Amino acid sequence: MYHKQIVNVDRVKQVNTAAIYRLIDLQGPISRIQLSEQSQLAPASVTKITRQLLASGLIQEVAQQASTGGRRAISLMTLQRPYQFISARLGRGVLDISLYDLSGSQQAHQQLSVQSKDPNEVTEQIIEDIDAFIEQYHDNQPLIAVTLTLSGLVATASGTVVYTPHYEFRDFALGSKLEEHYKLPIFLGNDTRAMALSEHYFGASQDCLDSALISVRNGTSAGIIIGGEVFMRQHRDVGEIGHIQIDPLGELCQCGNLGCLETVVSNKAIENRVRKIIEQGSPCSLSAAQVNINAICHAANMGDQVCKQVLQHCGQTLGRAIAIVINLFNPEKVLISGEIMQANDIVISGVQQSVSHQALAAFERDTTIQAAQFQQNPTMGGLALVKRALHDGSLLLQLLDS
Amino acid sequence: MYHKQIVNVDRVKQVNTAAIYRLIDLQGPISRIQLSEQSQLAPASVTKITRQLLASGLIQEVAQQASTGGRRAISLMTLQRPYQFISARLGRGVLDISLYDLSGSQQAHQQLSVQSKDPNEVTEQIIEDIDAFIEQYHDNQPLIAVTLTLSGLVATASGTVVYTPHYEFRDFALGSKLEEHYKLPIFLGNDTRAMALSEHYFGASQDCLDSALISVRNGTSAGIIIGGEVFMRQHRDVGEIGHIQIDPLGELCQCGNLGCLETVVSNKAIENRVRKIIEQGSPCSLSAAQVNINAICHAANMGDQVCKQVLQHCGQTLGRAIAIVINLFNPEKVLISGEIMQANDIVISGVQQSVSHQALAAFERDTTIQAAQFQQNPTMGGLALVKRALHDGSLLLQLLDS
DNA sequence: CTACTTATTTTACAAAGAAAATAAACTTGT
DNA sequence: ACAAGTTTATTTTCTTTGTAAAATAAGTAG
Numbered sequence: 015m016y017h018k019q020i021v022n023v024d025r026v027k028q029v030n031t032a033a034i035y036r037l038i039d040l041q042g043p044i045s046r047i048q049l050s051e052q053s054q055l056a057p058a059s060v061t062k063i064t065r066q067l068l069a070s071g072l073i074q075e076v077a078q079q080a081s082t083g084g085r086r087a088i089s090l091m092t093l094q095r096p097y098q099f100i101s102a103r104l105g106r107g108v109l110d111i112s113l114y115d116l117s118g119s120q121q122a123h124q125q126l127s128v129q130s131k132d133p134n135e136v137t138e139q140i141i142e143d144i145d146a147f148i149e150q151y152h153d154n155q156p157l158i159a160v161t162l163t164l165s166g167l168v169a170t171a172s173g174t175v176v177y178t179p180h181y182e183f184r185d186f187a188l189g190s191k192l193e194e195h196y197k198l199p200i201f202l203g204n205d206t207r208a209m210a211l212s213e214h215y216f217g218a219s220q221d222c223l224d225s226a227l228i229s230v231r232n233g234t235s236a237g238i239i240i241g242g243e244v245f246m247r248q249h250r251d252v253g254e255i256g257h258i259q260i261d262p263l264g265e266l267c268q269c270g271n272l273g274c275l276e277t278v279v280s281n282k283a284i285e286n287r288v289r290k291i292i293e294q295g296s297p298c299s300l301s302a303a304q305v306n307i308n309a310i311c312h313a314a315n316m317g318d319q320v321c322k323q324v325l326q327h328c329g330q331t332l333g334r335a336i337a338i339v340i341n342l343f344n345p346e347k348v349l350i351s352g353e354i355m356q357a358n359d360i361v362i363s364g365v366q367q368s369v370s371h372q373a374l375a376a377f378e379r380d381t382t383i384q385a386a387q388f389q390q391n392p393t394m395g396g397l398a399l400v401k402r403a404l405h406d407g408s409l410l411l412q413l414l415d416s
Numbered sequence: 417m418y419h420k421q422i423v424n425v426d427r428v429k430q431v432n433t434a435a436i437y438r439l440i441d442l443q444g445p446i447s448r449i450q451l452s453e454q455s456q457l458a459p460a461s462v463t464k465i466t467r468q469l470l471a472s473g474l475i476q477e478v479a480q481q482a483s484t485g486g487r488r489a490i491s492l493m494t495l496q497r498p499y500q501f502i503s504a505r506l507g508r509g510v511l512d513i514s515l516y517d518l519s520g521s522q523q524a525h526q527q528l529s530v531q532s533k534d535p536n537e538v539t540e541q542i543i544e545d546i547d548a549f550i551e552q553y554h555d556n557q558p559l560i561a562v563t564l565t566l567s568g569l570v571a572t573a574s575g576t577v578v579y580t581p582h583y584e585f586r587d588f589a590l591g592s593k594l595e596e597h598y599k600l601p602i603f604l605g606n607d608t609r610a611m612a613l614s615e616h617y618f619g620a621s622q623d624c625l626d627s628a629l630i631s632v633r634n635g636t637s638a639g640i641i642i643g644g645e646v647f648m649r650q651h652r653d654v655g656e657i658g659h660i661q662i663d664p665l666g667e668l669c670q671c672g673n674l675g676c677l678e679t680v681v682s683n684k685a686i687e688n689r690v691r692k693i694i695e696q697g698s699p700c701s702l703s704a705a706q707v708n709i710n711a712i713c714h715a716a717n718m719g720d721q722v723c724k725q726v727l728q729h730c731g732q733t734l735g736r737a738i739a740i741v742i743n744l745f746n747p748e749k750v751l752i753s754g755e756i757m758q759a760n761d762i763v764i765s766g767v768q769q770s771v772s773h774q775a776l777a778a779f780e781r782d783t784t785i786q787a788a789q790f791q792q793n794p795t796m797g798g799l800a801l802v803k804r805a806l807h808d809g810s811l812l813l814q815l816l817d818s
Numbered sequence: 819c820t821a822c823t824t825a826t827t828t829t830a831c832a833a834a835g836a837a838a839a840t841a842a843a844c845t846t847g848t
Numbered sequence: 849a850c851a852a853g854t855t856t857a858t859t860t861t862c863t864t865t866g867t868a869a870a871a872t873a874a875g876t877a878g
Binding site: 024026027030055056058059062078082084085086 | 833834835836837841842843844845
Binding site: 026167223224238240247248250252253254255257258259261262263270271334337338339341342343344345368371372374 | 428569625626640642649650652654655656657659660661663664665672673736739740741743744745746747770773774776
């Protein structure tokens with residue numbers, strides 16, 4: 015059996031401290047009195063809490079605000095630059111490593127290739143590469159965390175990699191291995207879900223509590239943000255939409271089924287389809303050898319009918335999946351990420367067609383569909399994981415003590 | 417902008433009192449020391465809270481438990497029978513009214529027909545009929561609430577009916593009209609979602625935190641329970657899966673699209689399909705005139721191939737929708753409700769086929785699919801709405817004061 | 819009858835937030 | 849320039865809540 019949230023006294027302090035830190039972080043320069051209004055805590059409590067945060071160096075007093083008729087308010091801001099962390103991202107055959115500070119500015123970046131698929135070998139390489147990276151790029155500022163994002167299912171709480179499409183991880187305790195080595199808080203997560211959270215904190219979905227990010231690259235997956243948090247079930251995140259059956263008579267998917275979303279909506283599927291049409295002799299500005307996703311988008315933007323048609327069909331199909339997400343989650347914004355968004359207008363118009371037909375009218379009119387903001391930076395997701403840990407108090411308390 | 421949960425002192429008491437009440441209600445006869453263990457509150461705190469609950473008559477001391485080597489523990493239970501409420505359900509052309517007590521036993525029931533589709537007229541009828549029902553069946557025990565469930569979208573917090581398929585409600589403030597008349601707490605909700613919650617509290621999904629109920633009757637809709645609560649977005653519930661496009665080349669749906677789930681999975685769709693096959697001359701144990709959902713299920717169970725095939729196909733199609741729900745929500749149990757479950761084995765085997773192919777393996781092996789427990793009683797959903805209000809503290813506090 | 823267990827209650831206390839009082843910084847009217 | 853009034857920030861005082869520890873109650877086992 016289970017019990018729901020019980021509140022004891024210690025927890026109150028933790029929750030409220032985290033809430034105040036979060037407000038200062040999100041709402042930039044803000045006075046104590048404004049914090050009190052927004053948090054519904056008494057001014058006295060805000061003073062108590064901010065005193066502690068000031069003492070530990072997590073926030074600072076900055077300029078005074080203009081007077082509104084009396085004593086001028088003192089603005090508070092979070093300190094970002096002194097807090098650095100490592101964000102790594104394990105893609106298909108690729109390991110990206112970055113050094114960030116909390117402001118979100120990337121101090122250094124490196125990309126390496128990964129040959130092995132064996133969990134132990136890959137883990138070893140990750141540790142070696144990050145070690146070398148730190149050696150080379152990190153100065154003497156304190157590191158507060160190491161994050162790793164990857165495609166696949168991750169049990170976030172236990173730091174276990176349940177499953178990955180590109181490597182042979184199966185219920186592999188990657189988190190504890192990294193923790194053992196670095197003696198730092200480790201944050202592990204699915205890459206799409208982490209990117210969705212990054213868009214929520216810093217990107218295109220900053221202004222809304224409920225959003226979804228659909229990532230179309232090697233495959234298709236979704237990250238769903240509900241109430242400002244990644245939607246999770248029993249400590250593992252969900253959002254694997256790539257194998258929704260979109261057409262019972264469709265193409266064979268590598269998973270063994272017919273007509274999965276990924277058989278139409280993925281870079282490889284798009285490339286294959288264009289190649290096929292060219293080989294059938296349709297007039298196209300690309301030769302079969304030139305076909306790749308970037309070229310296709312460029313050609314479509316230039317007016318190439320074949321490429322345009324394929325991308326539009328892809329958009330329509332994606333729209334059917336997005337309509338399902340809208341009906342089930344009713345997000346304010348749906349963001350699409352991936353190389354296809356170089357042909358933004360073509361894809362979006364296809365998506366809109368399907369959504370306007372298939373999503374509930376009451377929901378559809380509330381939902382904006384647009385391109386994601388962070389298309390290029392695969393390690394950006396780690397930043398969100400660190401922010402989240404600060405905002406929910408778990409990492410914040412560790413920094414308060416030290 | 418928004419702020420997340422802030423905890424102030426008042427709230428602590430409310431949350432913990434509700435949590436203790438919920439534990440006593442769910443875990444039947446239970447001692448204070450067991451409550452302390454399960455709630456992680458100190459024994460002294462449990463004593464304080466239970467004292468209050470005892471004083472207001474919400475719980476009572478029952479038998480002592482057997483000794484485990486020392487003083488025998490005193491069992492506590494919630495009091496159910498003295499608390500009665502009215503549960504109404506507005507279906508297509510039908511109004512069901514029941515009198516329940518908190519134990520879930522139905523004291524009286526009445527079914528009436530509804531002719532009008534006009535919101536004001538329907539509201540007037542509901543009030544008149546409930547008044548007459550109370551007059552006839554209710555004795556002098558206190559009524560603590562009135563609930564109304566219906567198909568359509570309901571904004572639970574504001575008591576507004578956003579949309580209904582069978583009546584012309586559009587953003588209609590039904591809740592406040594009822595509240596004005598009855599001067600009692602009113603709980604309004606979508607019927608499928610309320611039934612899903614009832615299954616969670618009292619039925620087939622009692623033992624799990626995450627479940628889904630799929631209702632197949634006039635249409636198809638889902639109720640999704642996450643963490644023991646109805647999954648909601650900005651105060652309105654979601655789960656309208658009836659218009660997921662399941663086949664881009666499928667039949668025309670009344671919503672104007674092709675191949676919606678409801679064009680295959682609904683009582684009417686099944687009946688039409690069987691009728692069509694019979695008219696085409698296939699040998700069937702039913703005549704076209706005899707066709708209705710109950711007869712079809714019975715014939716299928718007796719081995720009729722036409723009926724069996726249609727139901728199996730319906731199951732397979734439903735399975736595709738359920739696979740989506742499983743991939744997105746990862747519930748422990750999926751319950752199916754509706755007349756089709758009279759042919760339980762046939763439908764479930766079809767569902768299982770699709771799910772085993774299309775749901776993620778990691779999720780599918782954790783998910784049980786079975787028939788819902790409360791198939792017959794349309795007002796059962798209201799019971800869950802009242803329970804929820806007691807368990808989350810909102811209704812509990814009103815009863816504590818009085 | 820004594821020693822030991824277990825359950826519950828009482829007492830004393832610590833921590834957090836609320837309310838009121840005070841201090842500080844500024845604006846405005848004279 | 850200066851008093852009066854505002855607005856913000858902080859401090860003090862008080863109430864509430866939960867908890868630890870001690871006390872009490874009610875059993876068991878030998």
